[in-house]
Amino acid sequence: MSASRRLAALMFTDMVGFSALAREDEEVARELVDDQRWIIREALKRNGGREHQTTGDGFFIEFSSA
Numbered sequence: 001m002s003a004s005r006r007l008a009a010l011m012f013t014d015m016v017g018f019s020a021l022a023r024e025d026e027e028v029a030r031e032l033v034d035d036q037r038w039i040i041r042e043a044l045k046r047n048g049g050r051e052h053q054t055t056g057d058g059f060f061i062e063f064s065s066a
Contacts, residue, residue: 007064007065008062008063009062009063009064009065009066010061010062010063011049011060011061011063012058012059013036013059013061014057015032015033015057015058018033033057037054040061049062049063
């Protein structure tokens with residue numbers, strides 16, 4: 001069996017201070033997460049990225065090159 005290899009650039013994102021903000025103002029925190037998701041997903045479309053996983057305020061993303 002032949003092994004397949006490829007190069008990839010992996011990116012993890014996390015919003016600094018999100019948990020504290022969510023405790024203070026859940027509505028504002030939700031709006032920020034919605035904005036972040038839109039921005040990230042638009043950037044993925046433009047740059048050929050692939051979303052692997054989204055958890056709360058974070059993303060795990062792959063690009064074929066840095």
